[in-house]
Amino acid sequence: MSFLDFIFRLFKSDNNEHDAATRSNSDATQTSYRGPEIGSLDFSKCVYCQAPLIKAPEKRTKCKKCGDYIYVRKRPSDNKRVLLKESELNILEDQWLSVNDPEAYAEKQKVIERLSRENGTTPSKAETDWEWYKSLLNLYAQNGHWGLYRNTRLNMATFLSENKNPGEAALTYLEVYYLDLNGSNNANGFDKSMAMGLPWMYEEAVKISEESGITKENLKERFLERARLLKDKLSLPVDPNTAWSKMEKGKDK
Numbered sequence: 001m002s003f004l005d006f007i008f009r010l011f012k013s014d015n016n017e018h019d020a021a022t023r024s025n026s027d028a029t030q031t032s033y034r035g036p037e038i039g040s041l042d043f044s045k046c047v048y049c050q051a052p053l054i055k056a057p058e059k060r061t062k063c064k065k066c067g068d069y070i071y072v073r074k075r076p077s078d079n080k081r082v083l084l085k086e087s088e089l090n091i092l093e094d095q096w097l098s099v100n101d102p103e104a105y106a107e108k109q110k111v112i113e114r115l116s117r118e119n120g121t122t123p124s125k126a127e128t129d130w131e132w133y134k135s136l137l138n139l140y141a142q143n144g145h146w147g148l149y150r151n152t153r154l155n156m157a158t159f160l161s162e163n164k165n166p167g168e169a170a171l172t173y174l175e176v177y178y179l180d181l182n183g184s185n186n187a188n189g190f191d192k193s194m195a196m197g198l199p200w201m202y203e204e205a206v207k208i209s210e211e212s213g214i215t216k217e218n219l220k221e222r223f224l225e226r227a228r229l230l231k232d233k234l235s236l237p238v239d240p241n242t243a244w245s246k247m248e249k250g251k252d253k
Helices: 005-010 086-100 102-121 125-143 146-162 165-183 199-211 214-235 240-248
Strands: 070-073 081-084
Touching: 070 086, 081 086, 081 102, 086 102, 086 146, 102 125, 102 165, 125 240, 146 199, 165 199, 165 214, 165 240, 199 214
Parallel strands: none
Antiparallel strands: 070 081
């Protein structure tokens, strides 16, 4: 089953009633973090080799002795800036996720548990992230949270680009642009008055397509095919051909 088939399977189930209040990944209700603290408060020495640092790092810094990169981030346990190893960045990311979006964090933990059970080993970050995105799409589609659905598809476009799948990445960027032009949101589904496309997505889609040998004309054909399916499944107000014309002209609505 292709990934597009997976997406359309989501639309076969009836949407549940959902809150009218708009929410986003960044403004979800804050909760108190109760997990373990991470990072070092001692800015005078390297977190790897403990060598003295001439200057307290303010951003990513390379240790002159061991050559490893030291990172500066704020942790949720006490909102203090700390020094981190590169291996701790994903842990901190999950800690902040548990605070800023408990629902998404809970979905991620379910995915990790399922993959660990199925594979008998801890899944890689890439495997976890992809399966987590798919799980979030299912959740948001069923709840009618099309703004959050759109955000997740954008994360997937970036993931595909970073993991050397330019053709699908380009289509996914255009899909997100198309959802934006249809005014995807969490309050009432799709509302053209809320349309706000980002022209850089079209530019990025064309760029990575051409770099991988996909012509602009072929990209257009593939986009229109996907967009027509989306329009039919979701009863979107904007015609795919109209959307493509707006994308080419760099329009945001």
